[in-house]
Amino acid sequence: xxxxxxxxxxxxxxxxxxxxxxxxxxxxxxxxxxxxxxxxxxxxxxxxxxxxxxxxxxxxxxxxxxxxxxxxxxxxxxxxxxxxxxxxxxxxxxxxxxxxxxxxxxxxxxxxxxxxxxxxxxxxxxxxxxxxxxxxxxxxxxxxxxxxxxxxxxxxxxxxxxxxxxxxxxxxxxxxxxxxxxxxxxxxxxxxxxxxxxxxxxxxxxxxxxxxxxxxxxxxxxxxxxxxxxxxxxxxxxxxxxxxxxxxxxxxxxxxxxxxxxxxxxxxxxxxxxxxxxxxxxxxxxxxxxxxxxxxxxxxxxxxxxxxxxxxxxxxxxxxxxxxxxxxxxxxxxxxxxxxxxxxxxxxxxxxxxxxxxxxxxxxxxxxxxxxxxxxxxxxxxxxxxxxxxxxxxxxxxxxxxxxxxxxxxxxxxxxxxxxxxxxx
Amino acid sequence: xxxxxxxxxxxxxxxxxxxxxxxxxxxxxxxxxxxxxxxxxxxxxxxxxxxxxxxxxxxxxxxxxxxxxxxxxxxxxxxxxxxxxxxxxxxxxxxxxxxxxxxxxxxxxxxxxxxxxxxxxxxxxxxxxxxxxxxxxxxxxxxxxxxxxxxxxxxxxxxxxxxxxxxxxxxxxxxxxxxxxxxxxxxxxxxxxxxxxxxxxxxxxxxxxxxxxxxxxxxxxxxxxxxxxxxxxxxxxxxxxxxxxxxxxxxxxxxxxxxxxxxxxxxxxxxxxxxxxxxxxxxxxxxxxxxxxxxxxxxxxxxxxxxxxxxxxxxxxxxxxxxxxxxxxxxxxxxxxxxxxxxxxxxxxxxxxxxxxxxxxxxxxxxxxxxxxxxxxxxxxxxxxxxxxxxxxxxxxxxxxxxxxxxxxxxxxxxxxxxxxxxxxxxxxxxxxxxxxxxxxxxxxxxxxxxxxxxxxxxxxxxxxxxxxxxxxxxxxxxxxxxxxxxxxxxxxxxxxxxxxxxxxxxxxxxxxxxxxxxxxxxxxxx
Ligand code: SF4
Numbered sequence: 046x047x048x049x050x051x052x053x054x055x056x057x058x059x060x061x062x063x064x065x066x067x068x069x070x071x072x073x074x075x076x077x078x079x080x081x082x083x084x085x086x087x088x089x090x091x092x093x094x095x096x097x098x099x100x101x102x103x104x105x106x107x108x109x110x111x112x113x114x115x116x117x118x119x120x121x122x123x124x125x126x127x128x129x130x131x132x133x134x135x136x137x138x139x140x141x142x143x144x145x146x147x148x149x150x151x152x153x154x155x156x157x158x159x160x161x162x163x164x165x166x167x168x169x170x171x172x173x174x175x176x177x178x179x180x181x182x183x184x185x186x187x188x189x190x191x192x193x194x195x196x197x198x199x200x201x202x203x204x205x206x207x208x209x210x211x212x213x214x215x216x217x218x219x220x221x222x223x224x225x226x227x228x229x230x231x232x233x234x235x236x237x238x239x240x241x242x243x244x245x246x247x248x249x250x251x252x253x254x255x256x257x258x259x260x261x262x263x264x265x266x267x268x269x270x271x272x273x274x275x276x277x278x279x280x281x282x283x284x285x286x287x288x289x290x291x292x293x294x295x296x297x298x299x300x301x302x303x304x305x306x307x308x309x310x311x312x313x314x315x316x317x318x319x320x321x322x323x324x325x326x327x328x329x330x331x332x333x334x335x336x337x338x339x340x341x342x343x344x345x346x347x348x349x350x351x352x353x354x355x356x357x358x359x360x361x362x363x364x365x366x367x368x369x370x371x372x373x374x375x376x377x378x379x380x381x382x383x384x385x386x387x388x389x390x391x392x393x394x395x396x397x398x399x400x401x402x403x404x405x406x407x408x409x410x411x412x413x414x415x416x417x418x419x420x421x422x423x424x425x426x427x428x429x430x431x432x433x434x435x436x437x438x439x440x441x442x443x444x445x446x447x448x449x450x451x452x453x454x455x456x457x458x459x460x461x462x463x464x465x466x467x468x469x470x
Numbered sequence: 471x472x473x474x475x476x477x478x479x480x481x482x483x484x485x486x487x488x489x490x491x492x493x494x495x496x497x498x499x500x501x502x503x504x505x506x507x508x509x510x511x512x513x514x515x516x517x518x519x520x521x522x523x524x525x526x527x528x529x530x531x532x533x534x535x536x537x538x539x540x541x542x543x544x545x546x547x548x549x550x551x552x553x554x555x556x557x558x559x560x561x562x563x564x565x566x567x568x569x570x571x572x573x574x575x576x577x578x579x580x581x582x583x584x585x586x587x588x589x590x591x592x593x594x595x596x597x598x599x600x601x602x603x604x605x606x607x608x609x610x611x612x613x614x615x616x617x618x619x620x621x622x623x624x625x626x627x628x629x630x631x632x633x634x635x636x637x638x639x640x641x642x643x644x645x646x647x648x649x650x651x652x653x654x655x656x657x658x659x660x661x662x663x664x665x666x667x668x669x670x671x672x673x674x675x676x677x678x679x680x681x682x683x684x685x686x687x688x689x690x691x692x693x694x695x696x697x698x699x700x701x702x703x704x705x706x707x708x709x710x711x712x713x714x715x716x717x718x719x720x721x722x723x724x725x726x727x728x729x730x731x732x733x734x735x736x737x738x739x740x741x742x743x744x745x746x747x748x749x750x751x752x753x754x755x756x757x758x759x760x761x762x763x764x765x766x767x768x769x770x771x772x773x774x775x776x777x778x779x780x781x782x783x784x785x786x787x788x789x790x791x792x793x794x795x796x797x798x799x800x801x802x803x804x805x806x807x808x809x810x811x812x813x814x815x816x817x818x819x820x821x822x823x824x825x826x827x828x829x830x831x832x833x834x835x836x837x838x839x840x841x842x843x844x845x846x847x848x849x850x851x852x853x854x855x856x857x858x859x860x861x862x863x864x865x866x867x868x869x870x871x872x873x874x875x876x877x878x879x880x881x882x883x884x885x886x887x888x889x890x891x892x893x894x895x896x897x898x899x900x901x902x903x904x905x906x907x908x909x910x911x912x913x914x915x916x917x918x919x920x921x922x923x924x925x926x927x928x929x930x931x932x933x934x935x936x937x938x939x940x941x942x943x944x945x946x947x948x949x950x951x952x953x954x955x956x957x958x959x960x961x962x963x964x965x966x967x968x969x970x971x972x973x974x975x976x977x978x979x980x981x982x983x984x985x986x987x988x989x990x991x992x993x994x995x996x997x
Binding site: 066067068069070071072073074075092094095096097098099100102103104112113116117118119120121122124125129131134135137138141142158159161162163190191192193195403420421422423424425426428429 | 471472473474475476477479480481483484503504505506507508509510511512514515518519520521522526527528529530531532534535546549553564565566569570593594595596598
């Protein structure tokens with residue numbers, strides 16, 4: 046059991062406001078925006094509508110620095126009317142794609158609302174295409190549809206689809222650590238160094254940077270979630286014999302320490318050695334964070350549901366920067382994976398799950414928080430009303446985990462406040 | 471099924487949103503899954519809208535599909551009405567809801583709301599954003615203005631003497647390319663001509679404003695992609711003539727003034743002699759000589775692309791080498807324009823196809839959308855943006871219209887800016903070996919001067935690689951001294967020179983390119 050859970054497990058579960066209504070959140074397709082950069086020899090082909098293509102393009106911004114490794118096979122009326130065989134059509138699209146991008150090693154067929162509603166069987170298509178292009182290209186499928194997945198759940202679905210093809214660990218292999226969840230490369234490298242100094246290993250990461258570099262897995266695998274939205278991936282890993290190391294998430298100095306410590310415990314690392322390995326990082330993070338306490342202490346923050354990172358972020362802001370939590374919304378609350386996090390939240394935190402965006406906006410306006418964390422559709426209108434906002438998608442596109450990034454994370458919240466204070470127009 | 475890397479247009483319900491968001495007092499209830507709420511950010515982030523678009527999404531989920539998504543729609547519509555109290559409501563389905571066939575129109579009618587409810591049928595698997603905008607505007611205009619239409623066949627009463635002519639300005643919408651500033655420019659031009667504005671729509675109009683569209687003497691259609699369907703209906707129902715010339719460029723603005731004057735019965739000579747554009751003089755001034763015959767590739771929505779081609783040839787002295795549009799609805803108009811410039815019309819919404827054309831045509835300037843800006847950037851070809859789809863940069867803080875005489879000034883500046891200045895280009899050509907000139911030199915007035923741009927001949931994007939393969943497959947060798955001579959040609963035309971020379975060598979059956987071949991090819995192809 047981690048130190049955090051020991052802190053306050055006895056207290057009753059926090060009440061959660063269950064909301065049902067308009068959800069102002071992205072669908073799981075959005076994860077493609079970072080996943081296609083993370084796995085460098087992969088390609089994401091959405092099978093969907095013009096809306097799906099437009100969503101990814103808009104979420105990615107039209108700022109493209111290189112040709113993207115994603116595209117959409119847009120279903121048209123001929124497909125729906127049965128004038129064209131959708132499987133043949135899909136095969137042709139994939140042929141064109143692979144001819145164009147011979148560097149692809151792993152192709153994801155990504156399901157969408159339309160493909161789900163018409164029950165297009167992408168798993169059969171994936172195995173058919175896999176056979177056809179084997180061994181050069183592997184084809185997998187998952188759903189990023191908005192009727193099934195919210196924003197970061199797309200990454201969950203993607204990683205879960207990878208689990209069955211991970212190679213099996215040799216039967217008598219030594220214990221290994223699998224860090225699960227897409228992280229910035231700089232963060233991954235820092236974590237890997239930490240584990241090495243502590244004597245925890247071998248350490249592997251899911252997703253890998255290259256599809257040809259899949260981590261092996263088996264009953265000896267202990268996995269540590271680096272992101273809070275990986276329910277399906279965790280289930281798939283358990284089905285392959287891996288077991289979870291419970292921990293809070295590596296956000297902030299405290300979160301990072303507890304996260305590393307959970308792995309150290311599982312490896313039976315001597316506390317002194319753990320102390321020695323983490324002392325410098327902890328100290329640096331604390332010092333860097335100290336610069337922000339003045340700016341953030343006592344400030345009231347309101348989270349709209351978005352990435353499922355809300356609860357760990359709220360815990361960090363409340364405990365390390367003494368911010369006051371007005372409301373912490375999450376699209377979905379995974380009580381088991383977030384048990385340690387929930388135990389660390391201030392006892393009177395107002396949590397909400399799901400969304401009714403208009404009612405939530407009413408609550409937010411009534412509370413007049415100092416800072417609102419919300420999606421891109423809401424940020425400018427709230428700013429125009431006089432509230433200060435932090436757009437949540439930036440939290441997914443910025444390295445925020447680990448000691449060296451703790452202050453960067455604080456900076457993301459401080460900057461909108463500093464900016465508002467500076468502007469005199 | 472069609473492979474799509476980037477799309478020029480969103481789905482048709484985004485077009486409907488552009489109408490609803492442009493207007494006041496309208497609310498749109500869209501049967502759609504949660505991810506479709508991304509469309510809000512187009513308005514709040516790209517256009518920096520200070521209000522949320524007036525759209526309620528039902529955000530049904532998989533678990534609702536077995537149950538009652540129709541009930542969910544009704545609840546959402548009722549709640550939206552109670553909360554926002556619109557003067558009129560739009561209801562419709564996005565691509566996914568179209569498949570589950572809940573009939574938003576029927577469901578909304580069943581609610582018996584006390585305001586007009588317009589049910590939109592926007593076939594998502596067939597149509598796109600601009601079509602959706604046009605259809606939505608047309609349906610709204612019909613619903614609101616229809617009740618006051620005179621009986622069929624009735625004559626429009628003649629305007630009383632001494633009363634100023636009145637017109638509607640139709641087409642400007644949310645997320646339009648410079649619509650905000652065009653409206654100001656054209657409104658002031660019309661006012662100076664002695665014409666009053668009855669209604670501007672959809673931008674800034676309420677449903678009540680649409681109801682009095684019939685009061686105007688005629689309609690000005692600024693953006694045919696959005697307003698020509700509605701204007702045609704108004705013409706039929708109210709006998710209102712429509713002004714069809716789109717006033718982009720000096721020549722087109724003059725034509726526009728004449729056409730308006732004719733319809734409104736006013737004298738255009740005053741305004742034509744007092745016109746304020748600097749473009750004609752700037753274009754005649756000697757330093758603009760270097761613009762002569764610059765090869766331009768033009769792509770955008772049909773209205774802006776066709777207008778750009780006319781300006782490019784008649785007002786700047788460029789040569790149009792390619793003209794295309796993603797607006798299939800206006801393919802005929804674009805084909806006709808392409809004939810004027812003797813180029814193949816390109817009607818496509820396939821970004822990859824556009825890219826192939828740019829690579830093949832080797833223009834010296836690309837006038838396109840944000841997509842072509844990316845193509846041009848990769849190929850190191852100067853580019854200016856002339857059309858939607860829009861980007862946050864297309865909403866400049868300053869007044870920056872495309873239409874009217876001031877619009878022509880803006881266009882002159884915007885298109886000429888990315889090019890090398892005349893003398894700069896000459897110096898680079900003459901003194902290749904100056905140690906401070908190098909291949910990575912950008913025009914000195916651009917911010918990225920000094921930053922190394924990618925060069926066309928060495929940039930490998932797959933489509934380019936494919937196109938280049940056509941020439942590099944055959945082993946034509948470059949003699950060393952020819953290669954050195956090639957390096958003396960400025961980088962921005964070197965790719966073209968290399969390819970032309972190789973093509974020339976192939977056609978002549980040569981295996982090696984010498985300095986002589988280089989100059990033979992130059993003489994053969996000319997400029
Ligand atoms: S919510 Fe569904 S239809 Fe909309 S973009 Fe996402 S997957 Fe496509």
